[in-house]
Amino acid sequence: MRFLAQPGLYLEDLYVPDSHRGKGIGKSLLVQLAKIAVERNCGRLEWAVLDWNVDAIGFYEKLGAKPNSEWTVYRLTGESLSELAGK
Numbered sequence: 001m002r003f004l005a006q007p008g009l010y011l012e013d014l015y016v017p018d019s020h021r022g023k024g025i026g027k028s029l030l031v032q033l034a035k036i037a038v039e040r041n042c043g044r045l046e047w048a049v050l051d052w053n054v055d056a057i058g059f060y061e062k063l064g065a066k067p068n069s070e071w072t073v074y075r076l077t078g079e080s081l082s083e084l085a086g087k
Helices: 025-039 054-062 078-084
Strands: 008-010 044-046
Touching (some): 008 025, 025 044
Parallel strands (some): 008 044
């Protein structure tokens, strides 16, 4: 993958309750976000998924999404976050 040098749209969270899964809700939400991304000339629509969430991974791949192995997500929490903030 290359750096696109274009705006992107990032989806923070997507959650559909178990009782509503399999009804096309998740796909409809992602279709709408894809439309927004295209309308805004975004080069990508991105989100993260936990590696153990095989149902979600299968769902995303069925939509045509590809994992991005070139990026690693980092996180600061708790004491490390406070230390960096100087608190």
